[in-house]
Amino acid sequence: MQVRVVLVSPEYQQNIGYCCRVMKNFGFKELFIVSPGCEIGQEAIKYSKHAADVLKNSKIVQSLRAATKGCGMIVGTTAIRKLGKELTRESITPEELAERLKGSRGKIALLVGREGTGLSREELRECDAVVRIEANPEYGTLNISHALAILLYELSKDKSEPAVEAMGENERNLLLKYFNSLVDSNKQGVRNSGTIKLSFKRILGRGVKSKFEAMAMLKILKNLTLNLGKNKKNR
Secondary structure: OEEEEEEEOOOOHHHHHHHHHHHHHOOOOEEEEEOOOOOOOHHHHHHHHHHHHHHHOOEEEOOHHHHHOOOOEEEEEOOOOOOOOOHHHOOEOHHHHHHHHOOEOOEEEEEEOEOOOEOOHHHHHOOOEEEOOOOOHHHOOOOHHHHHHHHHHHHHOOOOOOOEOEOOHHHHHHHHHHHHHHHHHOHHHOOOHHHHHHHHHHHHHHHOOEHHHHHHHHHHHHHHHHHHHHHHHHO
């Protein structure tokens, strides 16, 4: 399983170092850091211990888009329970995530948010799935390195050979493009188009695993979009 860990605006060098350490503990090496809120220097190296190579090879970028480029699936993390109909934070467990990704050949971006506030609603909207670790309700927020350790432990259990070619970033983006276009073209008959678009993105994250499945869906969505465009021209 190919996992890219993405730390979004981490605030403390100590935590960055600890995250590198747990990544190496479970055999993951690819780290992107988005707009760090601290310098990354000797303290980060100190706390990374024998995983200083993970830190040294990490990439610092200024946007989430740059950090997730090339990934076929984006997984966010949250410590907040879903409130009512707030689809943004609709979450699964680490075990469910690991089962869903089992045998995948694609690259997964695993986003870990800020120590103080976590990932924003806007950042969670960019995710295909959101994972939440159940903890003591009296203090349910884990340190980012502790949360990352639990997630990577579950993902590292998958020793199976890749079963199928996974849906890639290109197929994912095209599916979203055509579906969103269909929603936008029917605005008069649709309420809460943003929620509908986000629902489809999460469905892709939960259920579409292979490139074959993605291409089958892409064909029909593309044809529907093109036919709708032709019908509008002929009116």
